[in-house]
Amino acid sequence: MEQADQARSRGEDELAWGWLQKALAIYRAEGEHRGQATAGRRLAALQARRGDLRSALQQAEAAHKAAEQAWDRPEMAAAQYVLGAVNCQLGEVEAGLRWLHRSVDAWGELGRIDGQVRAWRRIAHAQSVDGDLDAGLAAWGRCLAVCRHTRDLAGEADIHAEAARACANAGRPDLAITHGLAALGRHRHLRSARLGSDLSLMVDIRGQLGGTAFQELLRSHLDLDAAALVTQLVDEEDSRLHPPPPPPPDPTGDLSDAEAELLIDLGIDPTAARGDAPEDDAGFWSPDPTLTDAPPVQDHGPLELVTVFARVIVGLVALLLILLLTASVRAALSG
Secondary structure, rough: HHHHHHHHHOOOOOHHHHHHHHHHHHHHHOOHHHHHHHHHHHHHHHHHOOOOOOOOOOHHHHHHHHHHHHHOHHHHHHHHHHHHHHHOOOOHHHHHHHHHHHHHHHHHHHHHHHHHHHHHHHHHHHHHOOOOHHHHHHHHHHHHHHHHOOOOHHHHHHHHHHHHHHHHHHHOHHHHHHHHHHHHHHHHHHHHOOHHHHHHHHHHHHHHHHHHHHHHHHHOOOOHHHHHHHHHHHHHHHHHHHHOOOOOOOOOOOOOOHHHHHHHHHOOOOHHOOOOOOOOOOOOOOOOOOHHOOOOOOOHHHHHHHHHHHHHHHHHHHHHHHHHHHHEEEEHHHH
8 A cells, every 4th residue: 555655646657556456455355344445445536537437436336335344434434535526527416416425424523624625625516517606616615614714725725716717617707706816816925836827717717708897807806006916917827828929030031231232232122032022012013914904015026027028128129120230231331
């Protein structure tokens, strides 16, 4: 059992599982009901965490039976808690709540307030998930009363956080902000690692309420300085959760200053040289003639070619006539 506890504290669930199986086998061989109840209950809790809920339920029932045979009342109360939690996870909320209430009564008879608070917190969670938010808040209220009486500030903060999340999930941000602020203040005072979770929840609440309604509710619960501080913290968390998109890359980023200046001297926009010129840049984008109302420009290339050939032919004919005239004149003079 000690080996299993050490493995579980290190997060080595598989190793803890093996040690618990060995312990249970030894207790069964020796007919030790109290040991069977303890090992079986821990195995059931480990099976539930692994998601094997049906096996966890069977193991918890066996552990509860062994605790009854040993008449170990603390083990009976603990097994009843596990039975209630597993039934709720399976969707058997009514049966789960019966087991959890039995656990509350058993812990109360033993004078164990910590066991009662744990069972009430599970009851509150089950009721809120089942749709009865008011009953869940009433159960959380019982836990808060105990925490205030025992001055358990950390427990009080965690319960407020649970209630706030349940209210937000149920679409009641007006109730969620009250518990959310209570959890935020206590966790901040304790410098708890759960402060980030509280701020993330406040971001969700603001998203449900809207900025204006969120600010109005803040001012109704806090003074101006405290409201401003909470707004700042929520803004920072929102920026962390939803960072702005990175700026577009600079199209001239790979051009040196000398290259950019040379392009400018040549009358070329450096962005256009990169192929990123805007489409309305008249210097590099000529309009499509088919998209304008002006008449199409005719191509006179063939006509100009004919004109050139005609002039060449006329020149040759004139030269031939001159040669013939010259020959005639020489023939006449020689005769």
